[in-house]
Amino acid sequence: MQMKLLQKRIVKDGQIEAGNILKVDSFLNHQIDVSLLEEIGKEFHRQFAGQTVNKILTIEASGIAIACIAARYFQVPVVFAKKTRSLNIAGDVYTAKVESFTHKNTNDIIVSKKFLSPGDRILIVDDFLANGKAILGLAKLVEQAGATLVGAGVVIEKGFQDGGKRIREAGIDLHSLAIVEEMDTEHGIRFREETL
């Protein structure tokens, strides 16, 4: 279920830029409004209530802020995957390839094997969902570890790209707190309508 407070903030402070870029760097991923993140963290906790989660997994850099504040409500540790372009990765890590929509490049993402185990029940969180590659990459790390993926929580889903569809079709329980269905500089932002 989407979050009205967040939708309003996106409309108020988000900037639509060429190339389907939605810039929310004044409150989410460069400057960070921590009080908004607290509401986001609470909302993820509410939406995944009744599920056992013992670790939150995210990806550097801006995912870390969301994961750490959300982790307070779940009372669990955070693990963040690191991005690297180096190929000489030691053997003691789980790894996947992730193409970035924003940066138009491919990174290896890695997590040390010490921090993901078969007994773990993982919630993935991230700031943006566009083509879904980051979350699918993180899900691969969870699978490599033999851990259980409880679901994925995303702050902003770009509903006009296919990432959300891919992730839902992969059977992942995806909760997006705002789903942008359409946006352009002339008409602004339209969020996906939901039947409750």
Place this chain on the structure above:
Amino acid sequence: MQMKLLQKRIVKDGQIEAGNILKVDSFLNHQIDVSLLEEIGKEFHRQFAGQTVNKILTIEASGIAIACIAARYFQVPVVFAKKTRSLNIAGDVYTAKVESFTHKNTNDIIVSKKFLSPGDRILIVDDFLANGKAILGLAKLVEQAGATLVGAGVVIEKGFQDGGKRIREAGIDLHSLAIVEEMDTEHGIRFREETL
């Protein structure tokens, strides 16, 4: 003033590795113990009590976790500087060069001019202080913006490297929550003794 709880955790879970590396990736900068970060955030708030801080500045990636949790106690937003190796930076950013001790490379760090202003009173926080380049780089961004640097809070200072000395000599009010004076695999870790 140093923090006993943190010192104990470093002794318990930190790993000393070749090349003066102190690995704390099980609780601080890969897997993150958010409940420890809460104690760290509270302690920074106590140590900078009485000072007006309206923004916390840090650098991606692991600084973000510490900054966001600390920001809850200060009730201020966070801004994180981004690392980039690209030279084609747009003109609307403050920028400085930072050599990384851990990664043996040099990055440009950038902050959008929108998020640092002359009226700002900035607290810098980071996870590690070794050669001091990251904090001095962040201080340069604060200076470029004409903002006031209130001080710097660091989780772990490597007291046997010269970063702490440089930063204190630059007149920055530096608070390190643990200062490792000596470490080796044989004798373990000795923290700096403080006269209270």
